Amino acid sequence: MARGLSRRAVVAALPLTAVAFSPPGAARAAAPGLSLSGKFVQGGYAIGHTAPRAVIDVDGPARTTASANGWFVIGFDRDAPPTSTLTVTTPDGSAEDRRTIAPGDFDIQRIDGLPPEQVTPTDPALLARLEAEGLRKQAGFASQADLEGFREGFVPPVLGARRSARFGGQRILNGEPKRPHYGVDLAVPVGTPVRAPASGLICFAETGLHYEGGLVLIDHGQGLVTAYLHLSKILVSPGTYVRQGQLMAESGKEGRATGPHVCWRMKWRGRNLDPSLLVGEGPFRA
Incomplete structure (x- = not known):
């Protein structure tokens, strides 16, 4: 996606759960595409696809990097909080995905x-x-x-x-x-x-x-x-x-x-x- 697109055009190109953002006053950058699927529950996981070697932040300190093909995996701890925020960052922009994490059923x-x-x-x-x-x-x-x-x-x-x-x-x-x-x-x-x-x-x-x-x-x-x-x-x-x-x-x-x-x-x-x-x-x- 070329630089200079409107925020509305950038957001429309993303999955419904993703949000593009940039600092106030900065030139609008193209956000990376982001798809995510998995089990959003305590003890669960998500597997995603985005730009190759994008940096993935999950709730702050949990950081990984997408593969050369753009694939990545993340996990939600047994005691994960009720929401989780994933941020994908590339030199060209960022995208964010917020999810509700369902409680686990433990014996x-x-x-x-x-x-x-x-x-x-x-x-x-x-x-x-x-x-x-x-x-x-x-x-x-x-x-x-x-x-x-x-x-x-x-x-x-x-x-x-x-x-x-x-x-x-x-x-x-x-x-x-x-x-x-x-x-x-x-x-x-x-x-x-x-x-x-x-x-x-x-x-x-x-x-x-x-x-x-x-x-x-x-x-x-x-x-x-x-x-x-x-x-x-x-x-x-x-x-x-x-x-x-x-x-x-x-x-x-x-x-x-x-x-x-x-x-x-x-x-x-x-x-x-x-x-x-x-x-x-x-x-x-x-």
Whole structure:
């Protein structure tokens, strides 16, 4: 769109939810096109298309950059506020999208019979170990690969599973309230194949972790990272690329687990998302 168009013409060229703006007195610049779709709910997501390498701001500090093809992904935390504002900026202009975020429907889950050190660790050596493990996991979750695996849509990581816990439930462990459960628990026998639900980069893969047992993290692009906990065997290495459906691990009951299952989690830039909301969605096209 050429420079010098009226504000009315610029706004008319955008989706109904988008608003073009520029500083008072400044020359009117062409706002980037913006399309957005997803699940606008606590724990949900949105996948958008705009100008290549546009800067994306979400509610202030959560910033990402669109791919070379103009694709981007954002997430809404389990405790997201009731509204969210997304701003797309290019050298030629900006566009804004404001959305209402629906409240989530979260359970209360009670788990008893766990060893005390799995609930509230006190041993100094264990605390030091947990700190070291936490730093390594934090580095994995900080991955921001320049990929578009999220565009494929997602398939379940295991087949024939019974969902034994939903995302976001408040957990009470041995009678002690803890932070919400940020995963979807998929109950399957030990040794069940675990496959990549969408293509991406392996950004963490370790066994023997105190809480998670075997843990694999996949960055599906721009910091949309999925996690797979309690694995008995890991068949991939950090830095390798996996395609949707590729075998990467076997399920187990390692770490803090009362039975065999895979805990499936998803994060975007520190926000906790419900991975099951992406199953069956996509592929996303402009």
